[in-house]
Amino acid sequence: MKTFILALATLFALASFARAADDMPAFQPGNRILFQGDSITHGGRGTDPNHFMGHGYQYIIAAKYGTFYPERKLLFLNRGISGDTVAKLQARWKTDTLDLKPDLLSILIGINDMHQGVSAAQYEAGYDRLLTATVAALPKVRLVLGEPFGLPVARRKEGWEKERIELQARQVIVARLGLKYHAPVVHYQKAFDDACRRAPAEYWIWDGVHPTYSGHQIMADEWVHTVEAAWKPVEPVGR
Amino acid sequence: MKTFILALATLFALASFARAADDMPAFQPGNRILFQGDSITHGGRGTDPNHFMGHGYQYIIAAKYGTFYPERKLLFLNRGISGDTVAKLQARWKTDTLDLKPDLLSILIGINDMHQGVSAAQYEAGYDRLLTATVAALPKVRLVLGEPFGLPVARRKEGWEKERIELQARQVIVARLGLKYHAPVVHYQKAFDDACRRAPAEYWIWDGVHPTYSGHQIMADEWVHTVEAAWKPVEPVGR
Numbered sequence: 001m002k003t004f005i006l007a008l009a010t011l012f013a014l015a016s017f018a019r020a021a022d023d024m025p026a027f028q029p030g031n032r033i034l035f036q037g038d039s040i041t042h043g044g045r046g047t048d049p050n051h052f053m054g055h056g057y058q059y060i061i062a063a064k065y066g067t068f069y070p071e072r073k074l075l076f077l078n079r080g081i082s083g084d085t086v087a088k089l090q091a092r093w094k095t096d097t098l099d100l101k102p103d104l105l106s107i108l109i110g111i112n113d114m115h116q117g118v119s120a121a122q123y124e125a126g127y128d129r130l131l132t133a134t135v136a137a138l139p140k141v142r143l144v145l146g147e148p149f150g151l152p153v154a155r156r157k158e159g160w161e162k163e164r165i166e167l168q169a170r171q172v173i174v175a176r177l178g179l180k181y182h183a184p185v186v187h188y189q190k191a192f193d194d195a196c197r198r199a200p201a202e203y204w205i206w207d208g209v210h211p212t213y214s215g216h217q218i219m220a221d222e223w224v225h226t227v228e229a230a231w232k233p234v235e236p237v238g239r
Numbered sequence: 240m241k242t243f244i245l246a247l248a249t250l251f252a253l254a255s256f257a258r259a260a261d262d263m264p265a266f267q268p269g270n271r272i273l274f275q276g277d278s279i280t281h282g283g284r285g286t287d288p289n290h291f292m293g294h295g296y297q298y299i300i301a302a303k304y305g306t307f308y309p310e311r312k313l314l315f316l317n318r319g320i321s322g323d324t325v326a327k328l329q330a331r332w333k334t335d336t337l338d339l340k341p342d343l344l345s346i347l348i349g350i351n352d353m354h355q356g357v358s359a360a361q362y363e364a365g366y367d368r369l370l371t372a373t374v375a376a377l378p379k380v381r382l383v384l385g386e387p388f389g390l391p392v393a394r395r396k397e398g399w400e401k402e403r404i405e406l407q408a409r410q411v412i413v414a415r416l417g418l419k420y421h422a423p424v425v426h427y428q429k430a431f432d433d434a435c436r437r438a439p440a441e442y443w444i445w446d447g448v449h450p451t452y453s454g455h456q457i458m459a460d461e462w463v464h465t466v467e468a469a470w471k472p473v474e475p476v477g478r
Binding site for chain 1: 282283285287288289290292293294295298299301302303305306309310312315434437438442445449450451452453454455456457459460
């Protein structure tokens with residue numbers, strides 16, 4: 001009986017330790033968390049304190065952590081604009097990013113560059129310049145890079161093999177930029193590929209580019225999982 | 240040691256039983272889940288398979304369960320319209336609700352009736368007629384009623400005592416209709432009152448009526464909690 005009580009006590013202690021631990025050290029008190037990108041991030045956003053986040057992964061993340069950590073007074077912001085490319089981000093970067101002084105900056109860009117014929121090399125060079133300017137202006141910013149993604153749906157089924165290869169080239173570039181700038185990369189493509197084992201591609205991304213509400217939950221979960229792990233303090237061994 | 244292993248085994252068995260159980264029996268395979276109401280439900284919704292849900296509690300719920308149960312092929316719908324009252328719902332009820340044949344219908348209505356001077360008695364009579372027509376047309380529909388709510392923010396601070404009493408009258412009415420129509424009632428007011436112990440009112444409801452993204456997460460959590468419990472099968476005792 002004594003052993004049983006001891007076992008129970010240990011389990012409860014472990015459980016409460018897990019709960020007490022800081023689950024999202026990437027969001028510190030007073031932090032501004034900014035989402036940048038194209039239509040996937042834009043999400044039909046409006047202007048009031050609910051609609052300014054847009055519909056999508058960024059809304060789900062903001063709602064979740066806004067409620068989880070009210071005492072941290074986090075401010076979530078969205079400056080995604082439909083149709084944007086790296087060049088278009090570059091043109092509005094000062095006003096829409098640097099001047100906002102985000103503590104954490106999440107970027108998802110690339111699918112429009114690809115569809116508009118910007119080569120992988122041009123994409124990489126432009127994105128690299130954008131990130132250099134960012135860390136120069138905001139040396140302490142926590143960067144999070146999302147890989148461009150897609151699925152073969154509707155008219156995208158045709159020519160998918162070629163598109164997939166093009167996409168993979170951009171995914172490799174984002175992974176490389178992530179290493180260069182010490183930024184965790186959110187592997188959306190893998191998350192969507194995995195989700196396709198549970199339901200058809202169009203259940204997650206209705207036109208091959210824009211996720212459904214369920215697809216945005218897949219993105220939010222992957223983002224949270226990646227960002228949680230990236231800034232988690234390493235636990236001392238043997239305690 | 241034997242006792243320890245037994246205790247561990249029991250705990251793991253309990254934990255996996257909890258996970259294996261059906262967490263949301265209110266959502267059965269192929270179900271259509273319809274959200275009806277005013278601006279809080281409308282949420283600036285658009286038309287494509289992501290934006291048609293609007294920003295808000297209904298988006299968070301759809302994304303969560305769309306991802307949790309892809310094999311159930313649930314369809315979430317939103318027909319909330321800004322500024323709506325019971326009378327305005329009545330006028331579009333056939334096209335926007337009955338014809339859609341929802342399996343679960345969630346309604347949140349009342350704040351505009353109150354602000355436009357519809358008396359509590361008129362509100363109750365109109366809402367009652369709406370629900371009678373609903374169960375006549377859709378005898379198997381699972382109804383979920385949300386109580387109207389508010390918080391004293393900005394210009395609503397003045398005269399709040401009177402507004403709070405008026406609101407409580409509507410909350411009592413919705414509770415009564417819930418009993419009459421066997422519909423669980425989502426107690427949003429209590430959820431927001433509780434949330435105000437963690438952050439000021441305007442953190443959750445920016446103008447006293449419309450929730451922020453964090454406020455919508457409070458709503459979603461309360462909705463899920465209420466609806467989960469309402470259709471959960473009673474566990475046999477002693478097993």
